[in-house]
Amino acid sequence: MRKRLAQMHVSRYLRHEVVTLIVLTGLTVVLFLAVTVVSRIFYAQQNALAIRWSIRGNTDLNAGHYKDADAEFRAALRYSRGNFYYQLGLAQALLGQHLTSEAYSYLINLWSQKPENGLVNLELARIASGAGDTEQALRYYHNAIYANWSGDQQSQERNARLELIGYLLRIKSRAQAQSELISLEASSGDDPAVQARIGALFLEAEDYQHALEAYRSSLKVRPHDAQALAGAGAAAFELGDYLVAQRYLERAAAAAPNDAESRGRLRLTELVLQLDPFRPRIPVAQRNRNVIELFGAAGQRIQSCPAAASYVSPGNPQQDLAGAWEKLKPQITESGLRRDPDLVNTAMDLVFSVERQASEWCGTPTETDSALLLIAKLHEGN
Amino acid sequence: MGPLSNAQAETIVEDAPGSPAAPEHERTPAALLRSLFREDRFFLILSVFIGIFSGLAVVCFRFAIDWWRIYLLGSGAELSTWRLLLAPTIAGLVIAVITIHVFPLARGSGVNQTKAALYIYNGYIPFRTAIGKFLTASLAIGSGHSLGPEDPSLQIGASLASLIGRRMKLSRDRMRLIAPVGAAAGLAAAFNAPISAVLFVIEEVIGRWTAGILGSVVLSAVSSVVVMRSFLGSESLFRIPPVELRRPSELIAYAILGIVGGCASVAFASGIGALRPRFRDLPQWTQYLQPAAAGLLIGIIAVLGAPQVMGAGYEYMDEAMHGQFTWQFLAILAGLKIVATLLSFVSGTPGGMFAPTLFIGAMLGAAVGGAEHALLPHLHWSPGTYALVGMGVLFAGFLRAPMTSVFMVLEVSGNYSIIVPVIVANTFAYVISRALQPTPIFDVLTRQDGLELPSMEELREENILRVEDAMHVSSDPVLEGEERIDRAHEILKNGGYPVLLVRLKPGDWSGITREELDRLIREGKGSQSLVSVLAGHPIPCLHPDQPLDVALRYVDRWPLVPVVNRANFRKLEGAISQRDVLERYRDFGGE
Numbered sequence: 001m002r003k004r005l006a007q008m009h010v011s012r013y014l015r016h017e018v019v020t021l022i023v024l025t026g027l028t029v030v031l032f033l034a035v036t037v038v039s040r041i042f043y044a045q046q047n048a049l050a051i052r053w054s055i056r057g058n059t060d061l062n063a064g065h066y067k068d069a070d071a072e073f074r075a076a077l078r079y080s081r082g083n084f085y086y087q088l089g090l091a092q093a094l095l096g097q098h099l100t101s102e103a104y105s106y107l108i109n110l111w112s113q114k115p116e117n118g119l120v121n122l123e124l125a126r127i128a129s130g131a132g133d134t135e136q137a138l139r140y141y142h143n144a145i146y147a148n149w150s151g152d153q154q155s156q157e158r159n160a161r162l163e164l165i166g167y168l169l170r171i172k173s174r175a176q177a178q179s180e181l182i183s184l185e186a187s188s189g190d191d192p193a194v195q196a197r198i199g200a201l202f203l204e205a206e207d208y209q210h211a212l213e214a215y216r217s218s219l220k221v222r223p224h225d226a227q228a229l230a231g232a233g234a235a236a237f238e239l240g241d242y243l244v245a246q247r248y249l250e251r252a253a254a255a256a257p258n259d260a261e262s263r264g265r266l267r268l269t270e271l272v273l274q275l276d277p278f279r280p281r282i283p284v285a286q287r288n289r290n291v292i293e294l295f296g297a298a299g300q301r302i303q304s305c306p307a308a309a310s311y312v313s314p315g316n317p318q319q320d321l322a323g324a325w326e327k328l329k330p331q332i333t334e335s336g337l338r339r340d341p342d343l344v345n346t347a348m349d350l351v352f353s354v355e356r357q358a359s360e361w362c363g364t365p366t367e368t369d370s371a372l373l374l375i376a377k378l379h380e381g382n
Numbered sequence: 383m384g385p386l387s388n389a390q391a392e393t394i395v396e397d398a399p400g401s402p403a404a405p406e407h408e409r410t411p412a413a414l415l416r417s418l419f420r421e422d423r424f425f426l427i428l429s430v431f432i433g434i435f436s437g438l439a440v441v442c443f444r445f446a447i448d449w450w451r452i453y454l455l456g457s458g459a460e461l462s463t464w465r466l467l468l469a470p471t472i473a474g475l476v477i478a479v480i481t482i483h484v485f486p487l488a489r490g491s492g493v494n495q496t497k498a499a500l501y502i503y504n505g506y507i508p509f510r511t512a513i514g515k516f517l518t519a520s521l522a523i524g525s526g527h528s529l530g531p532e533d534p535s536l537q538i539g540a541s542l543a544s545l546i547g548r549r550m551k552l553s554r555d556r557m558r559l560i561a562p563v564g565a566a567a568g569l570a571a572a573f574n575a576p577i578s579a580v581l582f583v584i585e586e587v588i589g590r591w592t593a594g595i596l597g598s599v600v601l602s603a604v605s606s607v608v609v610m611r612s613f614l615g616s617e618s619l620f621r622i623p624p625v626e627l628r629r630p631s632e633l634i635a636y637a638i639l640g641i642v643g644g645c646a647s648v649a650f651a652s653g654i655g656a657l658r659p660r661f662r663d664l665p666q667w668t669q670y671l672q673p674a675a676a677g678l679l680i681g682i683i684a685v686l687g688a689p690q691v692m693g694a695g696y697e698y699m700d701e702a703m704h705g706q707f708t709w710q711f712l713a714i715l716a717g718l719k720i721v722a723t724l725l726s727f728v729s730g731t732p733g734g735m736f737a738p739t740l741f742i743g744a745m746l747g748a749a750v751g752g753a754e755h756a757l758l759p760h761l762h763w764s765p766g767t768y769a770l771v772g773m774g775v776l777f778a779g780f781l782r783a784p785m786t787s788v789f790m791v792l793e794v795s796g797n798y799s800i801i802v803p804v805i806v807a808n809t810f811a812y813v814i815s816r817a818l819q820p821t822p823i824f825d826v827l828t829r830q831d832g833l834e835l836p837s838m839e840e841l842r843e844e845n846i847l848r849v850e851d852a853m854h855v856s857s858d859p860v861l862e863g864e865e866r867i868d869r870a871h872e873i874l875k876n877g878g879y880p881v882l883l884v885r886l887k888p889g890d891w892s893g894i895t896r897e898e899l900d901r902l903i904r905e906g907k908g909s910q911s912l913v914s915v916l917a918g919h920p921i922p923c924l925h926p927d928q929p930l931d932v933a934l935r936y937v938d939r940w941p942l943v944p945v946v947n948r949a950n951f952r953k954l955e956g957a958i959s960q961r962d963v964l965e966r967y968r969d970f971g972g973e
Contacts, residue, residue: 017424020550024431035438039613042445049457075459078697082617105704105766 050080057089066096084110088119100127118147122160129167137167158188162197169204177205185214192221196228203235211235215248226256237265240378242276245269271371277348278379287344288337295332295347297368298354299325305362308354321354352376425556426597429563432546433602436539436567437609443516443535443572444614450524451693466526466684470677470692473525477518477731478670485514488732492537494828496565497587497835505544505557512541518732526692527673528680528722530737532572539568539606559595562587563602570603571610573736574619578790579603585783586824589838620700622770622795628762635761636803639750639768640775640810646746647779647811648818650720650739655819655826657728662830672729680722690715691722694737699744699773703766707745709752716745735823739780740773747772767803770795774804779811782822782839787812849933850926852966853945853956860885860954861894861912868908871899881941883921884912889951890920891944926955933963 057072073090080086087106094103104127110120125140141164149156161184168177181202188194195218202211215232218225233248249266252259273279277290302308302322312320319327331340332347355372454469455461481488487495488511499507519534543564547557562583570579580596580603588595661672683691690698702712723738751768755761770791777787791804816839821829825837858879861870863886874882874896884892894916902908902915923946924933936943937960947953 021427024428024546028431028434031435031438035441035613038442038445042448045452046448049452053458071459074697075457078459079457082615099706102704102706105706109704 046079049078050076050083050086052076053079054083054086054089057086057093061089061093061096064096066093069093070097084113084117088117088123091123095123095127100130103127115143116148118144118149118156118160121147122163125164125167134171138164141167154187158184158194162201165201165205169201174205174207177201178207178210181205181207181210185210190217190221192218192225192228195221196225196231199228199231199235203231203238206238208235208238212239224251224255226252226259229255230259230262233262233269234265237269240374242269242272242374242378246273268367268370268374271367272374272378275368275371276375276378277344278375284338285334288334291337291344291347292332292334294351294372295325295329297372298351299329301354301358301369305358307361308357311353311357311361321350321357324350325354348379352379422594424550425552425559425594426601428546428550428552428560429598429601430605432539432543432560432564433567433570433605433607434609435542435546436535436564436602437571437606439512439516439538439542440531440535440568440571440606441610441613443520443531443538446516446520447524447531447693450521451526454525455692461684461689463685466689466692467678467681470526470681471674472677473521474527474673474675474677474729474731475670477522478673480518481514481730481732482669485510485518487511488514488518489730490732490831491824491827492533492535492540492565492734493586493824494831494833494835495537496540496561497824497828498833499540499544499561500558500587501835502833504554505547505552505559505561507537507541507544507561509541509545512538512545515541515732519734522673522726522731522733523693525677526680526684527677527726527731527733528691528693528695528719528738529726529731529733529735530694530740531734532569532736533734534732535568535572536565536734537568539564539566539571539602543567543602559588559598562595563598566599567602567606571606573790573794574607574610574614574616575790575793576600576603576607578786578793581789582783582786585785586781586838589836618794618796619696620703620794622703622766622797632762633803633806635751635754636768636771636807637810638754639747639771640807641814642750643743643746643772643775643807644779644811644814644818646716646720646742647776647815650724650742650776650780651815651819651823651826653720653724654727654823655821655830657724658827659830661728661730669730673726673731676725676729676731679725683718683722688715688718691719691741695719695741696737699741699769702744702748703769705748705765707748709749709756712745712749712752716742716749719745736781739776742780743773743776744769745772747775767800770800771803771807775807775811778808779815780823782812782815782824784808784812847930847966847970848926849924849928849930849945849958850956851970852930852933852962853924853926853958854962855956858882858957863887863911863913863916865912866908867899867902867910867912867915870894870912871896871903871908874899883942883944883954883957884916885952885954886913886916886920891923891946891951892916892920893940893942893944895941923951924958930963930966933958937963 053072053076057069057076060066060069060072070090070093073086073093076086077083077090087110091103091106091110094100094106103123107120107124107127110117111124114120121140121144125137125144128134128136128140141160144160145157145164147160161180165177165180165184168174168180181198185198188198195214199211199214199218202208202214212232212235215228215235218228219232222228229248229252233245233252236242236245236248239245246266246269249262249269252262253266256262275290275294276282277287277294282290302325308321310320310322328343328347328350330336331343337343337347351372352375355369355376359369359373450473454473455465487508492515495507495511499505515534515537519529519531523529523531540561541564543560544557546564547560552560565587566579566583569582570576573579580599583599584591584596588599664672680692698715701707702715707715719738719742723735723742726733727735747768747770748765750772751763751765755763773794774787774791777790778784781787787808788801788804792798792801822837822839825835825839828835859873859877859882861873861882861884863884865884870882870884873879879896881893881895884894886892892912894912902910907915921940921943922936923944924936925948926945927948933943937958942957942959944954945956945958947955
């Protein structure tokens with residue numbers, strides 16, 4: 001009897017709660033499948049819309065239509081909310097509109113998601129550099145250099161480093177720029193355009209030897225590249241190697257006749273080469289003529305710059321420069337110089353002193369004066 | 383006197399009425415199954431299913447809102463003027479016709495309808511309400527009415543749960559609780575925040591904490607969130623920017639935000655409280671036009687340059703958090719959102735006020751932060767932090783759910799360092815709101831609807847009577863357990879006491895009446911000790927701090943109940959009788 005009652009209880013519970021649970025489980029499965037189908041349709045549509053708007057956003061971003069790109073990326077993000085690349089596009093569009101703080105908030109959020117992303121780091125570095133936050137800018141630039149890039153990794157890294165160097169040069173951090181340039185040169189290969197760019201940056205960083213080498217490397221592949229020729233000429237000019245500079249600058253002027261800077265530098269180079277009385281293998285007569293000419297130019301400089309004329313050098317406290325020039329003038333003749341070759345040095349020392357003082361007080365009015373200063377610089381310490 | 387053991391007394395206290403316990407001696411398979419499927423356990427299993435179904439319903443609801451938005455307003459970020467004007471207007475007309483003729487219960491607050499189901503309708507919410515809410519609220523929000531999806535989700539969950547409960551033929555007690563369980567599931571899925579949903583339902587709908595309810599509510603909320611996340615992803619509603627509090631002095635800035643937010647909450651709630659009955663009192667035919675007119679006005683606001691006020695506006699809250707608006711524009715948006723939400727809600731358009739509240743809070747928070755920063759440039763300003771705190775402020779001030787407001791911000795931000803500013807600002811907002819608007823908005827709405835539901839705020843703050851308020855500190859002697867019965871009889875007789883308490887060892891108490899002593903003397907037990915006859919019959923003890931309701935359970939069974947010290951059960955603080963309790967209640971009613 002008890003067993004029978006127990007069986008009745010069991011069947012009652014099976015009929016009610018257990019069956020209920022089975023039905024609910026079955027219903028759950030059916031509803032899950034139904035909602036899965038609905039969600040697939042929903043997300044297919046959302047993805048299509050997201051892609052459509054992001055394509056338009058990218059097109060407008062590349063065309064510089066930042067306001068349109070902004071709206072389009074926002075639309076894309078509505079359908080693919082957390083999409084990293086749409087947010088990045090939106091941040092770039094915002095940057096294009098100079099909405100830096102808004103862009104920053106997107107970028108910093110993206111950075112927290114993917115701190116290894118190159119473009120995010122680069123954009124953050126640009127914002128930091130614009131805000132004058134050098135520490136953050138350097139941090140993000142270095143992150144960008146060693147980050148993951150989509151596409152050509154090497155070229156993106158190189159561009160990031162080039163941008164960093166540009167930034168370092170802007171903030172006058174030449175030593176850091178030079179070390180970055182050396183790293184860049186080591187990893188840049190033989191691409192002549194890149195070498196020329198590196199040369200220009202070395203030039204800007206005042207590392208003329210490396211600049212000349214980079215330009216030479218570029219010219220090996222593209223020997224008639226006017227920009228590289230001009231750069232090589234400028235580098236050689238700054239190094240004081242006027243013969244080499246003349247060679248490059250002549251070719252640069254020929255390749256780009258409108259390059260006024262190179263032509264001016266060439267004229268100055270030629271003047272230095274022409275007037276330098278100490279250049280190797282110069283005939284004695286020519287040297288003496290140059291000394292007389294330069295001594296005369298120094299006299300004119302004294303007349304045009306009274307401040308320099310009255311300067312008393314520590315080595316000759318009894319006389320000012322004008323007095324010294326007047327005193328020496330009678331001896332600076334061809335015969336005088338032939339008689340006493342030491343007068344060449346004495347005369348040229350005075351000429352250099354006059355030019356230095358005059359350039360300090362009165363600027364450099366003529367090409368001859370500029371050439372004289374360069375000659376003075378070239379033979380400093382001799 | 384029929385004393386019970388402490389264990390038995392505890393059982394009386396703990397057992398909920400109507401929960402059948404399997405008798406100890408039954409060990410049959412039927413008993414085991416019955417034990418397994420005891421209604422309270424079955425209710426827990428059912429809560430999981432309620433959560434799953436609610437989660438699925440909320441997922442579909444979210445899809446529906448997005449679809450309406452794409453087809454009515456367009457898929458782009460910049461919306462055409464005609465769509466902005468026509469979509470909410472035409473949708474308003476359609477919604478009015480549907481709600482008046484097909485789904486009249488789709489109007490109104492889901493929170494209050496769930497409370498009504500709990501307190502009035504024994505858990506009954508027509509399933510038709512869920513369908514109506516789904517269709518009309520999704521259309522309203524998708525077309526740009528300034529309303530949110532959380533309250534409809536809550537009601538859809540409650541309605542689904544009610545349907546399941548009815549089909550399962552649950553007992554009345556369980557049926558009453560099933561709607562809040564579904565409500566928690568719906569709200570959790572809508573917010574993607576299970577803790578906040580559980581707290582809100584406990585704080586605003588059920589109003590009390592018990593393990594049985596909490597377990598079901600938590601299970602349903604968690605299962606609905608799991609389902610929702612499997613379809614919609616686990617991302618929070620917002621991209622949370624870095625949140626930080628640099629200096630403690632910044633708390634003053636957050637306190638100011640709390641004050642401003644409290645005032646804004648009062649303005650918002652007062653607007654709804656004042657306008658809603660006026661709109662409802664307008665001629666019947668205007669009911670067809672009110673949602674359309676509200677939609678048109680919202681469309682005009684959008685065309686004039688603030689399309690952000692349309693719909694729930696989560697994406698714009700996100701943008702506000704990331705500093706994409708000036709503080710002046712944020713303040714304008716907060717003001718316009720109040721206007722737009724007032725229009726939508728008082729016109730009877732179905733939809734919730736959670737999202738608009740968060741929107742207003744976020745905009746106001748970021749605006750106040752921005753203004754403070756403009757005035758005091760050295761003040762650290764993070765729009766995200768202020769927007770998040772602002773959300774909590776409006777939640778505390780407008781919805782008057784202080785606990786939920788704090789946890790909601792913590793759950794949404796996932797950052798516990800924000801807790802101090804949130805608590806400071808929310809406290810100010812809550813206090814100001816309570817002072818200026820004594821009746822919470824949910825209670826205002828229920829009273830306007832002609833219902834008298836218990837106010838959770840009033841319940842929370844109700845002064846309750848405690849045992850210490852009713853007990854008397856008696857000078858009557860206390861008998862020791864070792865006392866002989868004839869001696870005890872003499873004491874009672876000489877003192878004229880009808881009953882005295884007896885201190886047993888090691889801390890148990892009992893009591894004995896003069897009649898019982900007379901009987902024992904007659905039975906010839908006068909030389910025995912009191913403990914020999916009372917040892918198995920201790921009286922449950924009370925403590926001074928316990929609610930007086932607890933005493934009511936004992937005083938009708940024992941003429942005198944001891945009130946003892948919690949640290950020392952042998953130390954008698956007083957005693958309480960049925961008369962003491964009733965007199966105290968009578969006096970309390972007069973107070």
